[in-house]
Amino acid sequence: MMDVLYFAWVRERIGVPKERIETAPATVMDLVNTLRAREDRYEAAFSDLSALRVAVDQELSDFDASLTGAREVAFFPPMTGG
Amino acid sequence: MMDVLYFAWVRERIGVPKERIETAPATVMDLVNTLRAREDRYEAAFSDLSALRVAVDQELSDFDASLTGAREVAFFPPMTGG
Amino acid sequence: MDIRVQEAAFDLGTEANGFVARQSRMGAVVTFTGIVRDLDDTKLRAMQIEHYPGMTQKALEKIAQEARDRWNLGDVLIIHRYGKLTPDEVIMMVATAARHRADAFQAAEFLMDFLKSRAPFWKKEVTEAGADWVAARDADEDALTRW
């Protein structure tokens, strides 16, 4: 069980800022595939992974990172601070 | 005829901030040699030219620069602004 | 380290003076300030800044600590706003203090380069034509390679 967060246009495409996932995907990529299989809005958000960044438990991470023990995963576009 | 100005420790060693020279040295080096020949305090100020900088008519210049038409020559140590 | 992520406006001048006053033995202070501007003549009305509340403070602290490890610094200040800003408002600032200017300059540039691409902020510009997320610039990602 983990929280999945979305920011910026990822949030807008998926339509919610946050949701709880009851399955236990092994990696970020497994989580992405689980989500993509759900509905078109997820497919639209995740169609180009090179345009996305991911954080696991609030640390920047990679799509092949393990989710063992992870409590929070966030997807968002490249950051534009400053 | 030209004004010769001294700044920082050059001014302190020579003892005046400014003086008028009535001769017409051809180059900065000629002016330096004329001054060195005068008194010990000039010799003390000009003994190490690598420690000095020169401006001719308020523009940074070199010791071999011509003084033809120059109205003001200034000698000083390397600058320490900022 | 003084790191603040806030919705409220802040005053650059007050912060810069306060930062200088809190240092001792640091002869050089560099500040960077980012301001909402209508750079491309799009009749910019507002800039909406979204962030990742749980992560932002930690990400900025990590970047600031990295700067302190790399350079001989006094203090580091980062203030970054989120929420709705209008043109000419100050978005964010960093300040660095060091004994000598090279450290202060390099640390400030480093903070800005990492803050741009590694701190979880996203900007949306609201113009006459609609609202659009600001795209990350390749130059910003490239800027990281020099450190």
Add this chain to the structure above:
Amino acid sequence: MDIRVQEAAFDLGTEANGFVARQSRMGAVVTFTGIVRDLDDTKLRAMQIEHYPGMTQKALEKIAQEARDRWNLGDVLIIHRYGKLTPDEVIMMVATAARHRADAFQAAEFLMDFLKSRAPFWKKEVTEAGADWVAARDADEDALTRW
């Protein structure tokens, strides 16, 4: 260009805010501030800054113009004091504005590098042990070679 050589103290915060307010379309502002500090624990009592009145303003204008020729800048501000300053007083500041931060940072560093070694200012430190002219640092002369 706003270039001021003055004996009077000035307020960094007021100047920084004023500089930002006078820009338009410039999203990035960098400032550098130099402060009198007792860097080497010599019980510094004062810093006496001498300059070459006829030349200083012209030299600073030339340096500022060179920066404007090299980078895509909005405005440039330089304020440099002379006379007697006491510890923790602000000696000088530069500010640069640009559309993007790289130009603002590079121009500010360039201004400082040239101002350090090419503007006719000389500093004398008055400490418990006496008064001594500050020697130019080799690092400051070397810094010019990168431009």
